[in-house]
Amino acid sequence: MLTVSVGGWLYSPSSLMCGRVKQLIGLSIALILVLSGCAQRTEPAPVTRLYKGKTIHDFEPASLTSPSYTVEQGDTLYSIAFRANEDVRTLAQWNNIPAPYTIVPGQKLRLTATASTTTPTRPATTSQTIASTPKKEYREQQSKQNKSKPLTTKQQSVASRPLPPQKTEPPLPASKDIVWQWPNSGRVLKEFSTAETGSKGLDIAGNRNDPVYAAAAGKVVYAGNALKGYGQLIILKHNDDYITAYAHNQKLLVKEQQWVNKGDEIAAMGDTDAERVKLHFQVRFRGKSVNPRHYLPRGTQ
Secondary structure, X not given: OOOEEEOOEEXXXXXXXXXXXXXXXXXXXXXXXXXXXXXXXXXXXXXXXXXXXXXXXXXOOOOOOOOEEEOOOOOOHHHHHHHHOOOHHHHHHXXXXXXXXXXXXXXXXXXXXXXXXXXXXOOOOXXXXXXXXXXXXXHHHHHHHHHHOOOOHHHHHHHHOOOOXXXXXXXXXXXXXXXXXXXXXXXXXXXXXXXXXXXXXXXXXXXXXXXXXXXXXXXXXXXXXXXXXXXXXXXXXXXOOEEEEEEEEEEEOOXXXXXXXXXXXXXXXEOOOOOOOEEEEXXXXXXXXXXXXXXXXXXXX
């Protein structure tokens, strides 16, 4: 039988072939184990959440109470107005910002109104007084002549026609006088939470286009979809202390500066910027989110 010397040891060709086969079998088994381990993974590889810019939730921990504010990256005039509990158009007027209300990082905004200044009236000079005297005498003479003339039928009908009553906006009630009601009769999906990342209001279930009612009388200070995370949003101001917010609506039925009464239908429920059809309802006291259940009637939901 033939033998082969390797490193001083004698091997037969058959033994060398068996060793080579065993080595190949071992490598194959290791490769199969690695591939089967990869194939058995059922969970997706972890990924980092993409940053899509600031949302309204980034502003929940604090409210804007200072007289001024410096714009940061991701801010909009709408979000600043919401945090400052002010009408966005009023804020734009205070800072001379024309529509569409574009602001830039580093820009300093005034969040409070300044006292209006009045220009003193200059006294008329002697020449102006002398020049105006004949005109004054002429007007007085014409007035006497007009009074002496009888009114024609047309003039009498115009003079006797009553002026239409001027529409006056009802005054905002005191905090203790606000009468509250639920904005919808649906089941509460999520309760208010004081946690930093918790819900700052109530999530109320319902069907698409279910009515959304004003929880109390007030003025519409915002109606639109410029605040990320809230979809079609309505904000009502009830007085200097309280505002309410109604988010994720399918359709808005009121406009800014419109006055609504308690129980008026202001929107249709939807799922804009939400994972399901629902109403997200907030109550804010002086810019800070508070539990709506402290104000809404008890025992109904």
